[in-house]
Amino acid sequence: MxxxxxxxxxxxxxxxxxxxxxxxxxxxxxxxxxxxxxxxxxxxxxxxxxxxxxxxxxxxxxxxxxxxxxxxxxxxxxxxxxxxxxxxxxxxxxxxxxxxxxxxxxxxxxxxxxxxxxxxxxAEEGLDELRWTFRKKAHTAAMERCLTELLRANRNLPESDIGRIPLADIPAGRTKTALLRRREALGLPTHPDAIVLVDHEGRTYALEAVPMALRRARSTRISIDGNAHFCRGLLRTRYAGSEADQSARPEGAEPSTQHTLLPVTIKEIHQ
Incomplete structure (x- = not known):
């Protein structure tokens, strides 16, 4: 019910x-x-x-x-x-x-x-700053999902080469769609030649820094996915029947590929 x-x-x-x-x-x-x-x-x-x-x-x-x-x-x-x-x-x-x-x-x-x-x-910071912080984390997680899928599909691809992969090399699908949307939200380029592994300002990584950048991105993604799983369970425990209102998602799937993001800038009244 x-x-x-x-x-x-x-x-x-x-x-x-x-x-x-x-x-x-x-x-x-x-x-x-x-x-x-x-x-x-x-x-x-x-x-x-x-x-x-x-x-x-x-x-x-x-x-x-x-x-x-x-x-x-x-x-x-x-x-x-x-x-x-x-x-x-x-x-x-x-x-x-x-x-x-x-x-x-x-x-x-x-x-x-x-x-x-x-x-x-x-209120130590406004909602714009808060929203921006989590947009960056969402981009990092979407980026890691795409690159990890690529590594799993091509076992011979050296991890260090990930830093030179362009968007054109990422197969079409829900994870790529999510990444493109996250990049748009941050104002990052989405053309086929754009490098996938970048920070929130679009800066690429030196060859020797690529493995660590990917590991940090993976840590961010695991934290987001783990917290989501934990909170879903807590809600079901707190409110009987609430599981009927939770949409299931495939294992490892990007959680929000079918939804439009709200603009970053919102109204604020300073008093």
């Missing part, structure tokens, strides 16, 4: 629950690099018809009550922005349930106070 609920509006509307979920699929958990819809973080969606248009109410849930407040706020804020951008939506209410900072986060969202306006002196 899933927690996802929909209260149908009294009159026909242009938007259905599936449209809302589709919009929410663009919202990523910044640390796990997966859509909140795939992770099962969307607890309920209510669609209500009003005089000025639709009112959409969404409740979110997280694996623990002590998940990082800045991650929690980012996901809730992105959810509100993603739904507000839909045609016909007049009002959006997004609330985070069962978190130790739920009251603070929900009040900040309701007032459109922004991250720093919500957390004030506790």
């Amino acid at each position: 899933t927690d996802i609920q929909t209260r149908p509006s009294p009159r026909a509307t242009l938007l259905e629950t599936d449209d809302i979920r589709r919009a929410l699929s663009a919202v990523q958990d910044p640390e796990l690099d997966e859509p909140i819809t795939d992770l099962g973080f969307v607890r309920s969606i209510d669609v209500m018809h009003g005089v000025g248009g639709l009112t959409i109410s969404v409740h979110l849930r997280l694996p623990t009550s002590f998940c990082s407040p800045n991650f929690a706020y980012l996901m809730a804020s992105d959810s509100k922005d993603a739904i507000a951008a839909l045609e016909g939506v007049d009002r959006v209410v997004v609330e985070l349930d069962d978190h130790h900072d739920s009251d603070l986060i929900n009040a900040g969202l309701a007032a459109d106070a922004g991250y720093r306006g919500t957390f004030r002196h506790e």
Whole structure:
């Protein structure tokens, strides 16, 4: 029995629950690099018809009550922005349930106070900086997946030669598609001659530094995948039936190849 609920509006509307979920699929958990819809973080969606248009109410849930407040706020804020951008939506209410900072986060969202306006002196950095940090990690993981697949397919390829592999040599598929999207998000080149193994600023590695760069990238990818697996399990333990809302993904598959990323820049109100 899933927690996802929909209260149908009294009159026909242009938007259905599936449209809302589709919009929410663009919202990523910044640390796990997966859509909140795939992770099962969307607890309920209510669609209500009003005089000025639709009112959409969404409740979110997280694996623990002590998940990082800045991650929690980012996901809730992105959810509100993603739904507000839909045609016909007049009002959006997004609330985070069962978190130790739920009251603070929900009040900040309701007032459109922004991250720093919500957390004030506790906000050490803005959401733009936070988002950028995790975009870099997501690129590193996507890059490692592509290069590791290439090494496994060609056992005779020296690891040191990986540093000279262009995008043209990466076979088409979901991992390459994900890498191209991650590169676009960072402003990195995506033409066929572009070197795959680069840092977030597009700098290549010296031949002798390639093995260590690949190992560090692998460590980042393993950490992301491991945390995602752990959090999925915690959510299922905390909320009975939530597994029905979690999308399964193939072993080793890039978690978010089918979803559009939200822009890096978001609104902030500094108070």
